Amino acid sequence: MPNVLNEYKLELFEKKMVDLSNSFLEKTAPNPTVLASGFMGVTGLSLASAAAHGAGMVTIKSLSLEPRKGHKTPVIVGFEAGLLNAVGLSNPGVVNGVEELKVAKKKAGVPVIASVFADTAENFAKAAAAVMPAEPDFLEIDISCPNVDSEFGIPFAADPGAAADVTKACKKVIGSVPLIVKLSPNVAAIAPVAKSVEAAGADALDCINTLKGMVIDPVARRPVLTNKFGGVSGPALKPVAIRCVYECYKAVKIPIIGTGGVTTGKDAVEMMMAGASAVGVGSALYYRGLDAFKLIAGEMKDFMKSEGFKSPRDLVGLAHEN
């Protein structure tokens, strides 16, 4: 006769065994969520607040060599299935940003990702070198912002060769700090860009930046954003991001941060099954408030318990087996 009680005890024991702690390129995070760049992270204390609210890793809003005010408001608007933004890469510049990163390193208690952008590969390298004194755990390069074309031209992420040039230039100046390259969905094919930056020395990918879009106000008879165009984030972006992560996972060996529309734990699991080793969270802050990280992590844990997964790493790439 099967011992029902023992089976029940075993099941309880196994549920307790679910551990969300997640290693990404040899750094350990309390869970797979990552505060995506451009959300909350203008200041070091804000990054620390995201961590205190449950973010597994945090990314600072991208820094440039000089301070930037960004686009004129409105810079963000909602629509039925997400948000559209064109903040325009406002930031206090690397000199001030490095101080914010130092605060984050001291107070966040989770891995801190620095993020930089520039107009040329050479300036990317300068900005990358400038944030190194803060000793970030990772450096992300934003080669994929869709909202600054008029100023910077077509993003580097649109061309495998240009993306590789920026990757190489940054890799040279950041020593042993792992380099994450943020890719764009605004390309005909993402896998060739992923392969190209991997060959150029990228240690990881962040897939994806926002999808270029537009919202028109029918009463005002004009695009809502002053920049006219913006980047789509939130639930509308999720299937695009899942597809991009899936394609990149097939194309490269380096780990991937899956970013785009993750709002629930189920979304995060989906992203990891597509091939992500960590999961970016941004617009979920709008849908679920500051508790988004804790809610997503909690729901992941519930899913893993009921489906018998013990660690987030067991989820990575699972969808490719079927």
Add this chain to the structure above:
Amino acid sequence: MKIDLHPDSFALDGRASFVPVPILRIRDENPHTRTFFFKHRLPAKPGQFVMLWQPGFDEKPMSVAFAYPEKEEFGLTVAKVGPSTEHLFSLKKGDRLGVRGPYGTHYRLPGASDAGIKAKHKRIIMVGGGFGSAPLRFLTEQAVASGFHVDFIQGARSQDRLILQKDIQELGAHLHVATNDGSQGHKGLVTEVLETLLATNKGRYDAVYTCGPELMMQAVGKLSEAHGVPCQVSVERYMKCGFGVCGQCDCGGMLTCVEGPVVSYDSIKKNPEFGVFHRDGAGLKHYFK
């Protein structure tokens, strides 16, 4: 023309997207200030703010001064201080703007379930500096309706910068005025008037509510604390999204747009940036002086 698109869709309910709002009427408050009344059922509470979009110009956060959802009306009291408000002053009745919100935390009257302040004496004080009187007028309206005795201390540089005096008096609040140049009321600071009120009516106030320049609010908070009276302040920081995603309004780890703007002095006094510096649209620090 009223256009309702997908009224059930939350993203179009004004939470993150704009609702078209026509100007119903415009009222002059003083040579620099006007109140714009709009037609819209805005469910705002005192201390909350909206994002006002002037299509083709820009979008700015504005504190709500009047809200009558049942009448489908709300009002913003606006001073002409820059290009955006100058543009607004050029608009006329019937012109349509966009509004999204309301956003942020609000003032809580003593005895409210989540206020953490007891309504023991049913007496409260408002301290409004400059345009800070606008949201406090709204709060006064709510307080008087709930049976509170309200002492309203209003301060400005000079008499021609005082606002909403008639509204405040008509509500039945006791108005006390301080001007820097003595052109009306006490010549000096609002905190001097507050000190007198707190000292002469010791132990008879439930709470102090303040809105205005940050250093003034800090002084009001300190003074209230010294007299053992709880105080709520309204923190102003540079805002872009208004709903807790962009991070531009961070104040020492507090997302001002969702965790503020209204907070207790007791909590904000520990904030390393309150009363010290604020940041601009790029995130650069500017120290208060």
